[in-house]
Amino acid sequence: MTKVTVLGAAGGIGQPLSLLLKMSPYVSTLALYDLRLAPGVARDLSHINTNSKCRGYGKDELADALKGANVVVIPAGVPRKPGMTRDDLFKINAGIVANLVSATAKYAPSARILVISNPVNSTVPVACETLKNLGQFKPGKVMGVTTLDVVRAHTFLSDALGADHYGREAMKSHVTVVGGHSGTTIVPIVTNAKVRSKLTNKRQYDAYIHRVQFGGDEVVEAKQGAGSATLSMALAGFQFANEVLRSIHLEKRGEPGPLPAFIYLPGVEGGKELQSKLGTNIEYFAAPVQLLRGDVVRVDADWVDGLSDEEKKAIKVCLDELDKNVQKGKRFVQSKL
Ligand SMILES: NC(=O)c1ccc[n+]([C@@H]2O[C@H](COP(=O)([O-])OP(=O)(O)OC[C@H]3O[C@@H](n4cnc5c(N)ncnc54)[C@H](O)[C@@H]3O)[C@@H](O)[C@H]2O)c1
């Protein structure tokens, strides 16, 4: 019996993500919570003829939505409008994430917490530091969802190389994305040397990296003020959540990767090795992870050995910016003490 709670379930991401979770064979109870409309969304989904039970919870029912949850997914918060950075969302979303994570610690203390709300580079530190203050931080249980960057990296590389020869599905084993989730902190890594050698033209390589790093802006601009990526994000969030759920059911260590997660490095096996290979003491970073019973138990550091010179440079740029975002999240929690 696995209960998944979605916090922010009636939003642009929350609704399609909940639909996909309703289709997952790993979910037995789906609890949808939002400040508005969640009971309606849940009633709609509850008519779908898959086995899971689906129930909606209104504003004052957060405790009931969370009780007994094994996995809590958080897409609650405001999205960007054209001209805004993800960091501009911090003021509102940091408080939302801190409150929802505190409630999760109280009502679902052993749940894995999957943070989608932006800016992920700061909201994950907010979540972890909040849990630390409550004496309830279990490092392998908090994961920032950066899967959309991976989905984009596959699609855009396939497009750059010519989709006829390099199909999007095939890219899954050739590319990962590390670092963080905003602009230059997003670092796509082409792990297959043969595929990388096809991007011979530097202009083509730079255009590819730029498109992955700023793919979110493309959608924000195209939606003309009506929000940011929701459908591709729902798919990405589902892919990640379903891996976590599959791992809960598998009851043995999964393969390392292929999906990265933005995590607190010092708390998991391989974290110190990764810091040392990258020459940094940054505490939060996205890299491929290994799961056991739904928790991150190990972060992969092997990919660092095969980095190209361009990728090394991109990581250096990433680390400077990422550190500022992480410190902002930590300061937010400390200022509330
Ligand atoms: N991690 C990623 O890759 C990624 C990708 C896309 C969007 N996002 C982020 O996800 C967030 C949600 O985006 P969206 O397009 O779904 O926005 P949205 O405005 O459509 O939906 C957000 C929902 O959160 C709800 N909400 C707000 N405060 C809440 C609270 N305290 N408790 C419960 N629910 C609450 C709102 O009522 C709304 O239904 C944004 O911060 C966005 O930037 C992240």
Ligand SMILES: O=C(O)C[C@H](O)C(=O)O
């Ligand atoms: O761009 C955004 O603000 C939303 C999301 O982080 C994305 O990458 O699409």
